[in-house]
Amino acid sequence: MKRIVSGIKPTGELTLGNYLGAMRRWGEMSANPDHEHFFFVPNLHALTVRPEPKTLHTDSRAAVAWLLAMGVDHDHSYIFMQSQVPAHSELTWILNNYTTMGELNRMTQFKDKALKSGAEGQLVGLYDYPVLMAADILLYDADEVPVGEDQKQHVELTRDIATRFNNLHGDVFRVPQPTVQSEGARIMNLQDPAKKMSKSDTDDSGNILLTDDEKTIVKKISRAVTDSGSVVSTGADKPALTNLLTIHSILAGKSIEELEAAYAGKGYGAFKEDLADIVVETLAPLQKHYHQLMSEGNTKIDQALEHGWWRASELANAKLAQVKEILGLF
Numbered sequence: 001m002k003r004i005v006s007g008i009k010p011t012g013e014l015t016l017g018n019y020l021g022a023m024r025r026w027g028e029m030s031a032n033p034d035h036e037h038f039f040f041v042p043n044l045h046a047l048t049v050r051p052e053p054k055t056l057h058t059d060s061r062a063a064v065a066w067l068l069a070m071g072v073d074h075d076h077s078y079i080f081m082q083s084q085v086p087a088h089s090e091l092t093w094i095l096n097n098y099t100t101m102g103e104l105n106r107m108t109q110f111k112d113k114a115l116k117s118g119a120e121g122q123l124v125g126l127y128d129y130p131v132l133m134a135a136d137i138l139l140y141d142a143d144e145v146p147v148g149e150d151q152k153q154h155v156e157l158t159r160d161i162a163t164r165f166n167n168l169h170g171d172v173f174r175v176p177q178p179t180v181q182s183e184g185a186r187i188m189n190l191q192d193p194a195k196k197m198s199k200s201d202t203d204d205s206g207n208i209l210l211t212d213d214e215k216t217i218v219k220k221i222s223r224a225v226t227d228s229g230s231v232v233s234t235g236a237d238k239p240a241l242t243n244l245l246t247i248h249s250i251l252a253g254k255s256i257e258e259l260e261a262a263y264a265g266k267g268y269g270a271f272k273e274d275l276a277d278i279v280v281e282t283l284a285p286l287q288k289h290y291h292q293l294m295s296e297g298n299t300k301i302d303q304a305l306e307h308g309w310w311r312a313s314e315l316a317n318a319k320l321a322q323v324k325e326i327l328g329l330f
C-alpha cells in the first residue's frame with residue numbers, strides 16, 4: 001500500500017491558488033483504495049509566525065473542514081492535527097542531530113527571511129522548520145509527498161536526512177519522493193501578477209479566498225489588473241492575462257488555445273465576466289459543504305480528527321519507538 005503524506009498549513013485563509021495548485025485533486029486522489037493518504041494540519045509549524053491562539057485554533061479546524069469539503073472522507077484516508085501526535089516533536093529533536101546548520105542555512109524560505117531582516121533575530125523555530133517537516137514525513141514511511149514548488153527543497157532535505165540516518169543505523173526510514181503539480185501550481189496575485197496568490201497576505205484584494213461570496217469574487221475579478229492591449233491571450237509580456245487564462249483553463253477544463261480562440265475580438269470585459277461566473281460556480285458547492293461542517297458544532301470535524309489521530313498515532317508511535325531503541329533511548 002502506497003503512503004502519501006501532505007500538510008496544509010493553518011495560517012491565513014485558503015485561496016483559489018491553494019485550490020487550483022493542490023486541493024482540488026485531493027478528494028479524487030484520496031479515493032484510491034490502493035493508497036493510504038495522510039492529510040494533516042501542521043499547526044506546530046504555524047507557531048513560527050506566532051498566530052493569535054484563537055485564530056490558530058479556528059484556522060486549524062477550518063483546514064479540516066476544507067479537506068472534508070474537498071471530499072477527503074474515506075476509511076483509508078486520514079486527517080489529523082500535528083500537535084495531537086507528540087511523536088512529531090520528539091522525532092524532530094532526534095533528527096536535529098542528523099541535520100547540519102549548513103543545510104538549514106541553504107533553505108530558501110529561511111534564507112530569504114534572513115536576507116531581508118537579518119539572521120540574528122530570526123526564531124530557531126523558523127530555522128528548524130524543515131526538520132519538523134522531515135519528521136512529519138518520515139514517521140509515516142511516506143512514498144510520496146505532494147507539495148508546491150516552494151516546498152520541494154524541504155522534501156529534498158528530508159531525503160538527505162533519511163539517507164544519512166539509514167546509512168548510520170540501517171534501513172529505518174523510507175526515502176520519500178516529492179510530487180510537484182506543475183499545472184496550476186503558481187496562481188498569481190490578481191493585483192500583482194509578479195507575486196504568488198498567498199494566504200499569508202494581509203491585503204486580500206488580489207487573492208480570491210475560498211470563503212469569498214459571489215459579490216466579492218465578481219468585484220475582485222473585475223478589478224484584477226490586466227496588461228496593455230485588449231487581446232485575450234497569454235505571453236511573456238502578458239503576465240496578468242496569462243494568470244487569468246490559466247485559472248479559467250483549469251476550471252473550465254479547456255486549453256488556453258481554445259479560450260484564446262473563444263475570446264478573439266471580445267475584449268477583457270466579457271472574459272472577466274465569464275471567469276467570475278466559473279469561479280463562483282466552482283466554489284459554491286464546496287462553500288456550502290464547508291459552512292455546514294463549521295456550523296454543526298464540529299461533530300464531523302471531530303470524528304474525522306479522531307479517525308485520523310488513531311491511525312497516525314499507531315504508525316508514528318511505532319516508528320518513533322523503533323528509532324529510540326536503535327539509538328539507545330530507552
Ligand code: TRP
Pocket residue numbers: 005006007008009042045132133136137145146147151
Ligand atoms: N511546509 C508546508 C507548507 O508550507 C506544510 C507542511 C508541513 C508539509 N509539513 C509537511 C507539507 C509535510 C508536506 C509534508 O506548505
